[in-house]
Each structure stands twice: as structure tokens, then as C-alpha cells.
Amino acid sequence: MIDGVKVTPLKQILDERGKIMHMMRSDAPDFEKFGEIYFSFVHSGVIKGWHIHRKMVLNYAVPVGKVKVVLYDDREESSTRGEIMEIFTGPENYQLIRIPPHVWNGTKGIAEGTSIIANCATLPHDPGEIERLDPFDKNIPYDWNLKHG
Numbered sequence: 001m002i003d004g005v006k007v008t009p010l011k012q013i014l015d016e017r018g019k020i021m022h023m024m025r026s027d028a029p030d031f032e033k034f035g036e037i038y039f040s041f042v043h044s045g046v047i048k049g050w051h052i053h054r055k056m057v058l059n060y061a062v063p064v065g066k067v068k069v070v071l072y073d074d075r076e077e078s079s080t081r082g083e084i085m086e087i088f089t090g091p092e093n094y095q096l097i098r099i100p101p102h103v104w105n106g107t108k109g110i111a112e113g114t115s116i117i118a119n120c121a122t123l124p125h126d127p128g129e130i131e132r133l134d135p136f137d138k139n140i141p142y143d144w145n146l147k148h149g
Helices: none
Strands: 006-009 012-015 018-021 036-043 047-053 058-064 067-073 084-089 095-099 103-109 114-121 130-132
Touching: 036 103, 058 084, 084 095, 103 114
Parallel strands: none
Antiparallel strands: 006 095, 012 018, 036 114, 047 103, 047 130, 058 095, 058 114, 067 084, 067 103
């Protein structure tokens, strides 16, 4: 586990009409503050990454599809510097993924069709506080290819 990252199972309430999928409450222990909520649509096989935020905390949940979320800790002061973390998430493994500032993150759609990532961020989007890298940048030691075996 990367220092500062928290993965919390989320509640789903199902009945014959459908279901409700909880994500974030203002009275939850890990709730910090509300900045904005947005939805990122990821097509099958598509990689979105890498990026870090300098101030924003990300809170991801995947209510539709299936996504591989990959995190890389490059923070000099971190006890988990150099660690990679893979999280497979979607309705079957529905969870809230809290990603602190300065942790590189990327996603890959692994369901057929389009997956949806909901992000309840602690700050409104500010293009000046984000940094991006190509998904295949060699500074992050990760291979996005499918692993068999």
C-alpha cells in the first residue's frame, strides 16, 4: 500500500428495481472537503495517465465498467517511494480510492465498452496544479500490457 492512499469498500443497495451505489458523504471519516465532482469515461483498452496533482486529493469510484487504477509513489520524503500499486475496481469490487497529492496515477479501461470513473475531488480543477507524463514514460517503471499467467 502506498503511504496516504486509502481503499475503502463502498455500499451498494440492491433490490428488484435496481440499485443505489454510495460514494462519498460529508460525515464520512475520510471526507476532507468538496471541490468538484466529475466523470471520466474510459474506453476499453485505453490508458489515461500519468498525472499528479500538487494540492488536490482525488477520490475515485467506478460505478460502471471495470478499470485498472495504477499508482506510483515518487515522493522523496515518502516511506513508500518507488512503490507501484494496482487496483482493479468496478461494480463487482466497488470501492473508494483516495489518492493524495504528488502520487502519480493512471487508469486503463479493462471492461468491454466504456467504463466511468467518478471523482469527488477536494478542489475545483486548476490546470496549473497538475503535471502530466506519457503513459509509457520510462521515469515510471510500469508496463501497461496485459499480463498472462
